[in-house]
Structures are given as C-alpha cells and as structure tokens.
Amino acid sequence: MTDTPGQILSAMRQKNPLVQNITNFVAMNIAANVMLAAGASPAMVHAKEEAGDFARIAAALTINIGTLSPYFLSGMKEAAKAASEEGKPWILDPVAHFATPYRSAAVTELLALKPTVIRGNASEIMALTGAQSRGQGVDSGDKTEKAEDAAVALARDHACVVAVTGEMDFVTNGFRSVHILGGSDLMPRVTALGCSLTALVGAFVAVRPDRPFDATVAALAMFAVAGEEAALTANGPGSFSPLFLDRLASLSPETLDAKAKVVAA
Incomplete structure (x- = not known):
C-alpha cells in the first residue's frame, strides 16, 4: 500500500x-521551528548520558554531523544503537563527511549502525561510495543527476533509503526511484534549511516506519511546495525564512497532493 x-x-x-534531533549548533533553532511549523514535536537531546535513553522513547531519531565533536559523536552512537535496538527509524545527514579524516571515520562508524534513511547533497552522497566529488565544505559542487548512480548503489549496499537533495531531489531505495521538483533558489541562501529537511524527514518516517521511501518522498515534497510558494512573496532570503515557516504551517494535505511534483526517475 502506498x-x-x-x-x-x-x-x-x-x-x-x-523526534530526537542530534544536530549542529547552527541548525538547532531553525530545525526545531521547521518541525513545529510542519506539525511534529522536536527534541534536541545530544548528551551521551541520556541520548540513548531518549532514543528509546522518541518515535524517530535524526543525526547531523555538521558541528562534530567527540562528545557529540558519543551521543550520536548511543542514540543510534538504542534506536536500532528498539526498531525505531533513524536518519543520517553526513554533512561534509569528506572534509577531514575525523569526519569520515565518524560517518563510517554511524553507517555501521544501519540508518533507515541517508539524506545529503550530491557531493556528500557521491563521496560515501568513494566516487570523486566536487564538494566544498558543506556546499555541493555536483548536480543531483551526477549522484543518482551512487545513491542507488549506497541504498542497496546499506539496505536503506537515500535522498539526494538540491535543485532537484532524488530518492531511492535501490530499486525504486523518484525525482521531486520545486523549491526555490532562495533556499540555499538560508542557513541550515538542508539540515532542517533532515529533521522533517525524521518526522514523516516516524509515522510510516514501515514505508520509509514513501515517507521521505512526502517530506521532500512538502519542503519543495512550501519553498516554492514562500518565494512568491519573498523579497530575499531574510523575508523568505518566516514566509517559509508560515507556509509549512498552513500547507494542507490536499494542497500538498495537488502541487507536489513527484515523478518516476
């Protein structure tokens, strides 16, 4: 059933x-606001002393390595282990994992804990498979289309859903794939919106843990429609941000279905 x-x-x-979100310092506020606007309940719990316990009571977990540190990483691993043990879905955002050996090693450890969904930009997804990418820090230097083969391979190797986000999004479980169109060119000019999308994916997968592909597509479609509509009256990135939150809050299920641009890849 779909x-x-x-x-x-x-x-x-x-x-x-x-939804428990272990995310970076830059993203905590906007990610929480995005989730609240969309209709979920965020918790920014990362301390290793409680991250695992909290993951057992949360409906889903998201992990973003943007401002990585040994203390954050310990909490991430405790939470991911607990989520896996409890059969709770968890989402990995491997931010700039290729930038330093420390980040690369951290992502390798987290991948071994079997994420339900991996969400990243094209350069991040390509680099996870060993492919040459043109990423620069947190910014992707590659188009989504270039990462599609890597995403399919990654999804099959790790038995998970992979979402490549950018001007056009691509979601695959290794056997079924779609593109999601929409959004706005203002979105990359607002810090941490991509990180916030990872949190939103967690909220959607939380209610469809048995159908993470469909849930991921739904989250990306909502983000794209809200971004496209907020941009209609925005004068720039400063005015776009509150308009985007308002549109997430007011977007009805009927409007989402009418305006979502999801096409088979």
Whole structure:
C-alpha cells in the first residue's frame, strides 16, 4: 500500500511525533521551528548520558554531523544503537563527511549502525561510495543527476533509503526511484534549511516506519511546495525564512497532493 504525501502529512500532524534531533549548533533553532511549523514535536537531546535513553522513547531519531565533536559523536552512537535496538527509524545527514579524516571515520562508524534513511547533497552522497566529488565544505559542487548512480548503489549496499537533495531531489531505495521538483533558489541562501529537511524527514518516517521511501518522498515534497510558494512573496532570503515557516504551517494535505511534483526517475 502506498500513501500520498498529503496522507502522510495528515498522519504526521495527527500523531505529532516526538523526534530526537542530534544536530549542529547552527541548525538547532531553525530545525526545531521547521518541525513545529510542519506539525511534529522536536527534541534536541545530544548528551551521551541520556541520548540513548531518549532514543528509546522518541518515535524517530535524526543525526547531523555538521558541528562534530567527540562528545557529540558519543551521543550520536548511543542514540543510534538504542534506536536500532528498539526498531525505531533513524536518519543520517553526513554533512561534509569528506572534509577531514575525523569526519569520515565518524560517518563510517554511524553507517555501521544501519540508518533507515541517508539524506545529503550530491557531493556528500557521491563521496560515501568513494566516487570523486566536487564538494566544498558543506556546499555541493555536483548536480543531483551526477549522484543518482551512487545513491542507488549506497541504498542497496546499506539496505536503506537515500535522498539526494538540491535543485532537484532524488530518492531511492535501490530499486525504486523518484525525482521531486520545486523549491526555490532562495533556499540555499538560508542557513541550515538542508539540515532542517533532515529533521522533517525524521518526522514523516516516524509515522510510516514501515514505508520509509514513501515517507521521505512526502517530506521532500512538502519542503519543495512550501519553498516554492514562500518565494512568491519573498523579497530575499531574510523575508523568505518566516514566509517559509508560515507556509509549512498552513500547507494542507490536499494542497500538498495537488502541487507536489513527484515523478518516476
């Protein structure tokens, strides 16, 4: 059975899932606001002393390595282990994992804990498979299309869903793939929106843990539609950000289904 993005959005708002987000310092505020606007309940719990315990009560977990440190990494591993043990979905955002050996080693450890979904830009996804990428820090130097083969291989190797996000999004489970169109060129000019998308994926997967592909597509479709509509009245990135939150909050399931641009890849 396949749900539409609007049906999954409706289920997410009805359940208001508690999602644990171990994310970076830059993203904490905007990610929490994005989740609240969309209809989920965020918790920014990262301390190793409680991260594992909290993962057992949360509906889903998201991990973003943007501002990585040994203390953060310990909390990430405790939470990912607990989520896996409890059968809870968790999402990995391997931010700039190719930039330093420390980040690369951290992602290798986290991948071994079997994420349900990996969400990254094209350069990050390509580099996870050993492919040559043109990434610069957190910014992708590659187009989504260039990362599609790597995403399919990564999804098959790790038995997970892989989402490549950019001007056009690509989601695959290794056997089924789609493109999601929409969004706005203002979105990359607002810091941490990509990180916030990872958190939103966690909220959607929380209510469809048995269908992470459909849930991931729904989250990306909501982000794209809200971004496209917010840009219609924005004067720049400063005014776009609050308009985007407002549009996430007001977007109805019916409008999402009518305006989502999801096409088979």
